[in-house]
Structures are given as C-alpha cells and as structure tokens.
Amino acid sequence: MVTGDGAYIKKINRSLILKTIIEHGMISRAELAKITGLNKATISIQVAALLEEDLIYETQQEHNAVGRRPIMLSIKRDVGYVLGIDLDYKEIQYTLSDLLGYPVHHEKIFLDSEDYEEIVLLLVEHIQKYHKNCSHSRYGLISTVIGIHGTVNKEEEDIFFIPRYKWHSKSLKSDLKEKVNFDLNIHIENNANLSSYAEKVYHYHKSDNLLNIILSSGIGAGIMVDGHIHKGYHGYAGEMGHMIISPEGALCKCGNHGCWELYAAEPRLYEQLAQRLDKPVITQNEFYNLVNEKHPIVYEEMEIFIKYLSIGLNNIINLYNPETIVLNSEVLQAYPNVIEKIKGNLVSSVSQYGEIVLSKLGKDACIMGACAIAIQNFFEVPELIFSDSEKHIPFTNHKIEILNN
Ligand SMILES: [Zn+2]
Incomplete structure (x- = not known):
C-alpha cells in the first residue's frame, strides 16, 4: 500500500465524521465524538481540516436553556x-x-x-x-x-x-x-x-437488502445486497423481466418464450385493455379514468396483471430474501389496495420478506x-x-x- 497506516486511518476517520454530519444535518463536536467513538482531539483536528476545505461550517445554536450554547457543524452544501x-x-x-x-x-x-x-x-x-x-x-x-x-x-x-x-x-x-x-x-x-440506491439513501436508510422493481415498458430491477448494489459478473444483474414464468408463452424480443415482462409490464396491460374495450390504444389518462370509474374490465385485467406480478415476486423473494421490496409503477400507484392484493398472492410458507411498498420517488x-x-x-x-x-x-x-x- 502506498499510504502509511496513519494516513489510512485518518481517511477512515474523516469519512466517518462526514457521514455523521450529513446524516444529522447539524451536530456539535461533543455529539460527533459520542456517535463516532473517536476521541475529542481527533475530532478537533479533522473538523479543523474540513473547515479549511470549506466543506463544513459552524453555527451557534439559538437558544439552550442551561450552560453554553454549543457550536454546531453542518455541511456547506453550496460549495460544489x-x-x-x-x-x-x-x-x-x-x-x-x-x-x-x-x-x-x-x-x-x-x-x-x-x-x-x-x-x-x-x-x-x-x-x-x-x-x-x-x-x-x-x-x-x-x-x-x-x-x-x-x-x-x-x-x-x-x-x-x-x-x-x-x-x-x-x-x-x-x-x-x-x-x-x-x-x-x-x-x-x-x-x-x-x-x-435512491430508495435506500432517501427513504429506507436501514434496509441493506432492498429490491427495487420498476414496471414500465419492461421490468427492471435494482438489487441491494448487504448495503451494496449487486451487479453480477459483467454488470448486467437485475434483468428480471426476462425470467421465464410460462415456458409455452409468447415469444419475447430476447429470444425466449414466456418472459415475466410479457405479462407484468405496462404495454401488455394496455394492449389487453385496448383489445377488450375495442379501442386502437389506451392512454395512461384513459386508464386512470377507467380505474376511477371502477370499470369492470379494467378491474378484471388488473387482477390478472397482479397475479402475474406476484408470480415473479414469489420467485425473486425466494432468491433474495429481501428486507424491503419497492415497486415503482404508475399503474400500481393508481389502483386501490394493491399492496394488500399482492401480499394476498404471496402465500408460500417458504418465501419470506420484510415489507412490500410502492415507491414514493416514482420517476x-x-x-x-x-x-x-x-x-x-x-x-x-x-x-x-x-x-x-x-x-x-x-x-x-x-x-x-x-x-x-
Ligand atoms: Zn425475454
């Protein structure tokens, strides 16, 4: 290693301090020492360096009932x-x-x-x-x-x-x-x-095993395992839309038959609806209106959609045993009680997961x-x-x- 042990430890301490300041928004030196477990001298040296680099700034707290007003540290967010x-x-x-x-x-x-x-x-x-x-x-x-x-x-x-x-x-x-x-x-x-990664950083902070399934023109998945994005050998992991759920099913553009995204992505749902409602196409707004009207055909097709979605989810849950499954889909967002319906289909005593939620971040x-x-x-x-x-x-x-x- 090029760096000496001292320099390496300094770098680790610095990143721990920065992480803690970012997480807390505003924090005193004393609290920093308590949370990071670093001694006050180390905190003092590192904080001085970060102030010098213009990465953090100090403010005095407005009011404190007893004793001195502590000096608080925050990230200087507009320096880059x-x-x-x-x-x-x-x-x-x-x-x-x-x-x-x-x-x-x-x-x-x-x-x-x-x-x-x-x-x-x-x-x-x-x-x-x-x-x-x-x-x-x-x-x-x-x-x-x-x-x-x-x-x-x-x-x-x-x-x-x-x-x-x-x-x-x-x-x-x-x-x-x-x-x-x-x-x-x-x-x-x-x-x-x-x-x-965004779902973890902005919402599910403590969820190190998180699956994010995006249902749009196809199905894509982001996999976080033990806090890291799992990419696979080449970097192509997560192409779950091409998991085969019906071997005799329709031909997919990938060359296989019966891929998951032929059943549980939005294009298939819209095509089915257009066909059954005898229209050339169904737009997203028309879909929302039909859901609001509780149109029976839309409800029937959504139940089928949710059934196929759940089949794929069952398989993925068995692979990853995720803590959090985040579903990112405009179609699901619009439909009532969708999470309860999906959970109702996941009845296997073997498949275990923490929670299933709809994405708050969306697009x-x-x-x-x-x-x-x-x-x-x-x-x-x-x-x-x-x-x-x-x-x-x-x-x-x-x-x-x-x-x-
Ligand atoms: Zn395919």
Whole structure:
C-alpha cells in the first residue's frame, strides 16, 4: 500500500465524521465524538481540516436553556454541485443538485432523434452549460452520473445494450470525456441500480437488502445486497423481466418464450385493455379514468396483471430474501389496495420478506440516485443517509435558484 497506516486511518476517520454530519444535518463536536467513538482531539483536528476545505461550517445554536450554547457543524452544501442525468427514451432529464441532495435546477428535454452521435452532442452541450453555471462555487461542477435504461458493463461503464434505442456497445463515457472541454468525473449506470440506491439513501436508510422493481415498458430491477448494489459478473444483474414464468408463452424480443415482462409490464396491460374495450390504444389518462370509474374490465385485467406480478415476486423473494421490496409503477400507484392484493398472492410458507411498498420517488428515483452516488463519491463516505426526505421530493417542483442569473 502506498499510504502509511496513519494516513489510512485518518481517511477512515474523516469519512466517518462526514457521514455523521450529513446524516444529522447539524451536530456539535461533543455529539460527533459520542456517535463516532473517536476521541475529542481527533475530532478537533479533522473538523479543523474540513473547515479549511470549506466543506463544513459552524453555527451557534439559538437558544439552550442551561450552560453554553454549543457550536454546531453542518455541511456547506453550496460549495460544489453534481449533475444527475436520466437518459430515457426520447427524453432526457437533467438535475443539478447541491452537496446534500437538494435540487437547484431541473429540466426535461424531449427528443425526436434516436441517433447516438446527435444525443452525445446534446449531452455535451448541457454538461458544458452546467459546468459554466457552477463555476462561481469553490468546487464547481464535481461530477455527472448518467442513468441508462439498458445494460452497462461493470468495468468500463460501456453501454452493452439499450433496447428502445437499439444501441449496442457504445462507449458513452469515453465519447463524452473526449468531447467535454474540461476535466470532469463521468459515470454511467443502469437506471434500476440508481433507483434502488435512491430508495435506500432517501427513504429506507436501514434496509441493506432492498429490491427495487420498476414496471414500465419492461421490468427492471435494482438489487441491494448487504448495503451494496449487486451487479453480477459483467454488470448486467437485475434483468428480471426476462425470467421465464410460462415456458409455452409468447415469444419475447430476447429470444425466449414466456418472459415475466410479457405479462407484468405496462404495454401488455394496455394492449389487453385496448383489445377488450375495442379501442386502437389506451392512454395512461384513459386508464386512470377507467380505474376511477371502477370499470369492470379494467378491474378484471388488473387482477390478472397482479397475479402475474406476484408470480415473479414469489420467485425473486425466494432468491433474495429481501428486507424491503419497492415497486415503482404508475399503474400500481393508481389502483386501490394493491399492496394488500399482492401480499394476498404471496402465500408460500417458504418465501419470506420484510415489507412490500410502492415507491414514493416514482420517476424521479433514477435521477435522485444519480445525484446521490455522485455526492457519495465526492465525500468518499461508506454510506449516505439523507434524513429529511420530504424536502427532497419531488425534484420536478423545484425552481431555478442559481442558474440563468
Ligand atoms: Zn425475454
């Protein structure tokens, strides 16, 4: 090892102190010592260094009934920024976040193009704009994390495949690094992985074994095992939509028959409804209206949908024995008593799990996870906990604070 033991321990102590300050929002030196178990001299040296680096600041508490008013420490959240990008099909979302995960700017761009080169140039243009707008702060734009709705190679962070764009083997990270005219940390990550990470950081802090299932055009899953995102050998773990639940079933685009996402993702539900209601298509709003009207056909189809969803969940529960299962789905959000219905189907005495919940983050999960991972990397903390989750959502409602001035 290049670093000496002393330097290594110093680094560990620093990350423990930073993690604790982030988690508590405001904390005194004495409390820091108590929680971390570090002695007061160590706390004092580390805090002095963090003040010097401008990463934290001191405030005196307003009122304390007895004794001295303690000096409190907090993260200086506006000394640098991170950029989360959700590269979805035909739309790209950008969220600029401060160092405590609060969005300072959010925008959504709709695309006509599926052309890789064109989209790379668009990303570069936006990254450069955000970099310029953050240049007033001490650390500027620190890094960007891009969520991809497809598979990402673990080592090189290359895109292996994005089904809806039909992009195979694209080196997005190096293509961006080459075209961006300044030095920037860029990371590419699968959207379901980012979403599962966001669920833990913003909501389910203590849940180290968390499964996040996203039901949209297909089914994707982010798996957290013992507090870490489980990626598998290549980085492609979590493609649960292609778990076979009916060997004689319909042909899937992956080449197999009877994949889970042919039965429990949204396109199949909408197709079935359109067919039975004798309409060319059913839009999302029409679906919501039909649910509100308690239309019997919609209720019948939803029961079938939930039955197939539960079959896949049963299999996954047996694989992972998860503490928390977060279901991220607009269809499920709209339907009454959905969690009770799913639980009612999970009757096996073998399958055990802690809880099943609907995501509170919804479509923001990917981009919030992107920002959170960038922040965790910057502070080099082992774990990130943003406690006041109510203030963090929804991203889309936040207005411009630092840009366009
Ligand atoms: Zn398949």
